Amino acid sequence: MKTYKRSNAPIFWLLFGAGGMMAALFGPIMVFITGIAVPIGLLLPADAMSYPKMLAFAQNFIGKGFLFVAIFLFAWHSAHRIFHSLHDVGIHRGVLAKALTYGVAAVVTVIAAVNLWVIGF
Amino acid sequence: MSEQKIIEIEILRYLPESDQEPRSEIYKVPFTDDMSVLQGVQYIKDNFDGSLTFRWSCRMAICGSCGMMINGIPKLACENFIRDYYPKRITVEALNNFPIEKDLVVDLSGFIEKLEAIQPYIIPKEPRTVEQGEYIQTPAQFSEYIQFTSCINCTLCYAACPQVGLDPDFIGPGAMALLYRYNRDSRDGGEAQRMEVAASTEGVFVCGATGYCSEVCPKKVDPGNAVNVNKINAAKDYFLRFLSPKGGAK
Amino acid sequence: MSKRRPYVRSKSGWWKKDPYYVEYMVHESTALFVAAYAIVLTIGTVCLAAGEAAWNGYLEAMKSPLSIIFHLILLAAIVYHAFTWFKLFPLTTPPVVLGGKKLEPELIVRGGWVVAVGVAVVSFVIVWGLA
Numbered sequence: 260m261k262t263y264k265r266s267n268a269p270i271f272w273l274l275f276g277a278g279g280m281m282a283a284l285f286g287p288i289m290v291f292i293t294g295i296a297v298p299i300g301l302l303l304p305a306d307a308m309s310y311p312k313m314l315a316f317a318q319n320f321i322g323k324g325f326l327f328v329a330i331f332l333f334a335w336h337s338a339h340r341i342f343h344s345l346h347d348v349g350i351h352r353g354v355l356a357k358a359l360t361y362g363v364a365a366v367v368t369v370i371a372a373v374n375l376w377v378i379g380f
Numbered sequence: 381m382s383e384q385k386i387i388e389i390e391i392l393r394y395l396p397e398s399d400q401e402p403r404s405e406i407y408k409v410p411f412t413d414d415m416s417v418l419q420g421v422q423y424i425k426d427n428f429d430g431s432l433t434f435r436w437s438c439r440m441a442i443c444g445s446c447g448m449m450i451n452g453i454p455k456l457a458c459e460n461f462i463r464d465y466y467p468k469r470i471t472v473e474a475l476n477n478f479p480i481e482k483d484l485v486v487d488l489s490g491f492i493e494k495l496e497a498i499q500p501y502i503i504p505k506e507p508r509t510v511e512q513g514e515y516i517q518t519p520a521q522f523s524e525y526i527q528f529t530s531c532i533n534c535t536l537c538y539a540a541c542p543q544v545g546l547d548p549d550f551i552g553p554g555a556m557a558l559l560y561r562y563n564r565d566s567r568d569g570g571e572a573q574r575m576e577v578a579a580s581t582e583g584v585f586v587c588g589a590t591g592y593c594s595e596v597c598p599k600k601v602d603p604g605n606a607v608n609v610n611k612i613n614a615a616k617d618y619f620l621r622f623l624s625p626k627g628g629a630k
Numbered sequence: 631m632s633k634r635r636p637y638v639r640s641k642s643g644w645w646k647k648d649p650y651y652v653e654y655m656v657h658e659s660t661a662l663f664v665a666a667y668a669i670v671l672t673i674g675t676v677c678l679a680a681g682e683a684a685w686n687g688y689l690e691a692m693k694s695p696l697s698i699i700f701h702l703i704l705l706a707a708i709v710y711h712a713f714t715w716f717k718l719f720p721l722t723t724p725p726v727v728l729g730g731k732k733l734e735p736e737l738i739v740r741g742g743w744v745v746a747v748g749v750a751v752v753s754f755v756i757v758w759g760l761a
Contacts, residue, residue: 264580
């Protein structure tokens with residue numbers, strides 16, 4: 260009889276799902292605030308992301324947690340989705356595909372974690 | 381009497397004994413408004429080329445035999461009418477993602493193996509003897525799985541699913557819908573056995589959630605939902621097996 | 631001897647062959663933009679940790695026209711991600727049963743969109759309050 264190997268996908272699939280949800284709920288407004296509203300001074304004061312304010316935000320437990328979870332989940336969500344898409348366009352689910360997706364997500368996670376740690380509490 | 385209408389039907393032909401690869405052939409078929417695409421194909425076989433090969437049986441969308449790519453979309457040829465395509469040409473091709481056996485006939489053996497693998501029959505939770513009588517099921521319990529019993533194994537969902545084509549081992553939407561049908565049956569106790577297949581590298585996680593399978597299903601089974609809900613079940617099994625005394629599937 | 635010679639068709643370019651697949655590839659590719667934004671945020675943490683000068687440099691870079699255009703594209707892509715994420719809910723999540731009846735799929739999709747807009751508005755108000 261044929262034997263089946265258990266897939267480890269649930270780990271990555273859960274991160275994909277959580278990240279997709281977070282990106283759907285918070286992604287648009289985050290991009291709008293950090294990338295458009297604050298830089299061009301639209302609706303929000305120009306100093307909304309000044310150094311003292313951002314430092315305070317990133318040192319706050321909730322602020323730091325939010326930043327880390329957002330970066331972590333966005334990275335792993337997209338890694339899993341791109342990994343699937345690479346397979347869709349004919350790039351085998353091999354070491355290269357894993358390095359380009361999950362590998363990048365892991366590096367991003369580590370850089371964000373280290374720097375959020377360095378920023379202090 | 382009005383003038384006889386003629387439709388062009390282009391069929392992807394493949395005769396393994398003489399053709400190196402499939403080739404297109406165009407037939408000019410006279411038709412009436414009550415003719416299905418299947419009848420058009422039958423007309424070609426009866427009048428132009430008796431070697432044209434295809435599967436069909438009931439002509440009323442219940443046997444699931446006459447699935448074909450009609451203008452690139454997997455459909456049952458019996459329930460789609462020539463008049464809806466006229467005056468444009470209809471292209472007919474064997475179902476995608478399956479090897480072509482001959483003309484419009486595909487090799488279904490892979491599908492049959494997948495179907496067997498998910499054990500599409502009730503594995504009794506508690507076996508009963510004839511003397512003990514029938515298994516009692518409430519309408520509410522029945523409604524849990526009724527939708528998934530409508531599957532006619534026509535494999536249109538397999539032709540719609542890109543992952544089936546890219547990953548021929550993928551269990552696929554139709555078989556997963558049936559797996560779900562039995563898992564949800566109150567009389568059944570085979571979920572753990574079937575989980576081995578569902579949670580495997582050939583199981584639900586191959587799915588990329590394109591959703592086209594549910595779109596083309598002629599019986600509104602929604603196999604795509606069955607696959608995706610089973611991702612949740614397989615993920616639960618993945619993490620909770622460490623807590624469960626039985627240890628879940630292997 | 632068997633005369634069988636099953637012919638396997640190529641899958642190359644499959645995603646171009648049906649509008650349904652094209653849309654699938656488009657919404658899957660929003661992941662590239664989500665990844666890009668994760669990287670933008672990560673660079674932000676690097677600059678913030680490096681001190682005031684570095685952070686001000688980051689803010690200046692975010693003000694460049696190129697960055698604004700880039701973020702407008704990101705915004706469009708991630709809004710499309712949110713739109714399609716909830717649109718797929720009837721496919722990807724178990725049916726919601728209320729009072730013995732299945733909830734209409736359209737209702738679930740619209741509910742998701744409403745929640746997404748609500749979260750965005752509330753988040754903006756909170757940020758506005760903090761700023």
